[in-house]
Amino acid sequence: MDFGRLSDLRYVDFRLPPDHPETAGVLARARVAQPAPPRVYVGCPIWTNKAWLGSYFPAGIRDSDYLHHYARQFNSIELNTTHYRIPDAPTVRKWRGAVPDTFRFCPKLPQVISHDRQLYNTEALTTSFCRAIEGLGPTLGRAFLQLPPTFGPEHLPRLERYLLDFPDYVPLAVELRHPGWFADRELLSAVSALLEALGKTLVLSDVAGRRDVLHQRLTTPVALVRLNGHGLVASDFRRAEDWAARLAAWLEAGLHEAYVFIHQKDILHSPIWAQHFLHRLHELTGLAVTPPHIIEQPVQGSLF
Template sequence: MDFGRVEDPRQRDRIDWSLPSLESAEERAQLERLARAAARDPRPPRLRVGMPVWGEAAWIGRLYPKGSKGTETLREYARHFDTVEINSTFYAVPPRATFARWRDAVPEHFRFCPKLPQSISRSVAGALDTRELEAFVSGALELGDRLGQCFVQLPPAASPACLGELDALLSAIPRALRIAVELRHEGFFRERRLRPEIVDFLARHRAAAVITDTAGFRELAHASLSSTRALVRFASSDDPAIDDRRLRDWAARIATWFASGLRELDVTLHAKDPLAQLTMARSLSTHMNEALASRGLPLSVPVLETIDERQRALF
């Protein structure tokens, strides 16, 4: 994820990496609303952790057996993670047969999170263009019960003045698709939170809020919930020590959400260095399991093991 990336270490050291407090009246009201919604939702809670890709060459020989390629890498990926973003759909919608092949390569608990095509999401900032929507919906539904949250990533140019177009888009998407929305214009935020009227707007459409924790736009780490589900996209700072502290804070926040009634969360980990992604996954699972256990929650995240670690465990 290049959006919000800060490469200068001197700038990075001046960033406030903290998450918004839960102590404000606005946040307390959000947790109360979450608890009320959860009381009407009988589903068991689901926490999934994954990446924005599965075919990463740097993971072959470390996470995947040597020689893995094509659909084999997806099968291996699904042994370690239980969700993945499909960012390729942002650029072109593949044939339905491709979606079906992906579906058949993963276990029942796995979920795909496809991104709506840019031809649709970017048009929200101008004249709405939904010509690719039917193809996207058809392909996404081919994933069957492996379909997770679909997300709309609005461009920074899409301001609150474009809510009419966003309203039309969300109204056009079938209810069979569970939508999450990533907002990138500063006008949607106030004091590092989504404005209450925006949270209400998303809630009316049964849309979750995408929360993107990236260095250069701290408002996107707003931690606002409009649904009993959410999608968190975590972008590395390029500093392992900073990332470990941030992931610890996220683990505590996520445990609080689930204790308050959150039903479903996908967390995806982004980094320029693909090996750093594996370190982040291990860090998050460690902190997450500690935070969940401290609250007595019946959830856990598998701890990532590389091929070398699995082999050493045999001796």
């Protein structure tokens, strides 16, 4: 994720801001129906991570087996492949068959909907996408609509119309990037209230160069966090601990689900960050989410 990425982190304040004032009310209302236990999902943007061969993946596996082995390390994925094309039914069945029912896919809406047409005249495409990912069955987590930085507040009526028409059988999260959404408190309150009324999750992005998008406003009992890491520097580990503490507090207050997606330039760093985060979250909550781990590789026999 290049959005908000900086090469110089010296002047970035990575501390998490306080919760938005409306977040407490969302959690209090959600607490009545909170599942026991609540669920936490952690993942990466892709599963074809060849750098993991011989460590987190067995050496020598076929390309078609990557998702199966990825799902033994992480329990969710930010499914970016759907951003570039709508998958056909055989592909969705193959994905569904490669993972356990406890796994969750979070497919990104196609860019032709979000970026090319910017939600204009996209009814047929949206229906095709939703029908396709419906085939994921119980492994469908939250689809998410990533709006481009050019999609600003002047398009709020179009966003509202799109969300009102969006099929209700697909859970949806929305990521806003234009600075205008966050520059005006009243506007942010209005769009957040809209998402809350429609049951859509407002995405939280923790990136170095755009601290404004870390608004800490929950609109549903689901938190979806996208985090840009910087090569396991000290601030990455502090942020892992800070997010564990914040999510622990939200889970205690009534949060139903949390999705945390890790973006590191070197994919070898993502499992290490996840281990640190999940260890701290377990210390704080007792929730047991299996962290990624180095697997024992088969040893070839010897003739001597």
